[in-house]
Amino acid sequence: TQGGSVLFHVAIKPKLPPGVILEKISWGIESGSKHIAMLHVSPGKHVLKWVNLQDKYKKRVHMLNTTTLRIDKLTLEDSGRYWAQVSLTGGIENAQYFDLIVYEPMTSPQMLAEILSLTQDWCNVTLECHALETSGAENVSWESKGLPRELEQTGAPGPAPNPWTLALTLPLSQPSPSVTCVVSSPVDQKSATRDLGEVCGHGECSCLRGGDPQS
Structure with a gap:
């Protein structure tokens, strides 16, 4: 680095x-x-x-x-x-x-959450993970916690355009699920996490939040 x-x-x-x-x-x-x-x-x-x-x-x-x-x-x-x-x-x-190969230090990504539709039972939300500085060598993976099994997000990192987008339809009965965007390079890794219960519970139209360095 x-x-x-x-x-x-x-x-x-x-x-x-x-x-x-x-x-x-x-x-x-x-x-x-x-x-x-x-x-x-x-x-x-x-x-x-x-x-x-x-x-x-x-x-x-x-x-x-x-x-x-x-x-x-x-x-x-x-x-x-x-x-x-x-x-x-x-x-x-x-x-x-x-x-x-010397890489630039990575900065923590930011996540934008946008509610497309909100009903009494469901929250249709789109997440965007923004890497503030990219070199083209980054990979991204999504990780989730507290989602129904059929909606869980896991998998090996892969390259994708910046920003990286994830669309989810969530049951509001699910308590405080969260999704983490992990951006990694060959020498570093940073992440950002959004509490979807907070997003859908407050009916936010959009919100931007940075992530903390991966520990």
């Missing part, structure tokens, strides 16, 4: 052939068809040898050990494919790749 951190760890066989040791690891990033080297690190040495991109990364990159690199204060521009070139004695080399 934007502002967070990421770890890249190079996997090296625990038992190398006799006489073969790690000489250095070179770290870099792909830019189009080019492999741009950023820095080199050698075993037992805490000083990083920078070769490129110091202005962008130097204050945010740290080596936790010889094989683990951490990037702090991630920005959207940090997204890309990083690589590590492992150099062993005897001219043995191998490369490992790390794909990074």
